[in-house]
Amino acid sequence: MTNSDRPWEPPLAGSEVEHLVGALDRMRTTFRWKADDLDAAGLRTRVGASSLTLGGLLKHLAAVEDDVFITKLSGKPLGAPWDTADWDDRYEWPFTSAADDTPEQLYALWDATVERSRARLAAALADGGLDQLVHVSWPDGRHASLRRLVCDMIEEYGRHTGHADLLREAVDGLVGEDPPAGWHAKAGRA
Secondary structure: OOOOOOOOOOOOOOOHHHHHHHHHHHHHHHHHHHOOOOOHHHHOOOOOOOOOOHHHHHHHHHHHHHHHHHHHHHOOOOOOOHHHOOOOOOOOHHHHHHHHOOHHHHHHHHHHHHHHHHHHHHHHHHHHOOOOEEEEEOOOOOEEEHHHHHHHHHHHHHHHHHHHHHHHHHHHOOOOOOOOOOOOOOOOOO
């Protein structure tokens, strides 16, 4: 099997940048596979007492991608759809409002946001590498590095891909660690 069969697989022996970006893209791909090709009912499925859904995770992770690779990276404000959202509860809105979105909207939002994030990350890496300081800072004035943002994104996807494992198994029994060779994301079922 070649890497072209599994383009999300990180390199076996690459640079630090290649490994970190590869790990992030593998987590993104695994998450997207777990959420792939579902109808509205599948994206709204819950497990037990939790209100978490795959649709909510798609929208939440899209919001996190933009927050990290726009606001935290450069200090620029978020654009659509986040700039007009009802952020009364900043952390819950993406999770709860996803129930009002169609599967096509949720997949398109996540897919487009991740592509923008990949482009922004590639540009930032070309412009200063992982050690460069980014916009986000702590109260004492210390700024985070780009490396920290990438590691935070890997952690975020790790947490939510575990949630997606449980939710997807509850929807249709899909289990597994990685997408099958040759897998490509679909837009969802009508």
